[in-house]
Amino acid sequence: MHHDIILLLDTHLAEMHTLRMRLAAPRPVRPGERWAAAVETARSAERYAAAVDDLLGLAAAVLPPPAEPAAALDAELSAV
8 A cells, every 4th residue: 555655646746746837937828827727736636635535445534633743843852
């Protein structure tokens, strides 16, 4: 499964990088071109999330809330 997750992530990151380059390109653009690229970044993230959910069987799982980044850092620093 690890390989599958890495493959999904690599594919998603490559797609996002391509979209970022399209958004940041220093060139004349057609009306709505950057808006469409921005929308596609959201769709890419949705496709990635759905693929990971399917792979991990998370669609029906009850997940714990995400850890607070500051709390995790505080705990790590306290352990030192």
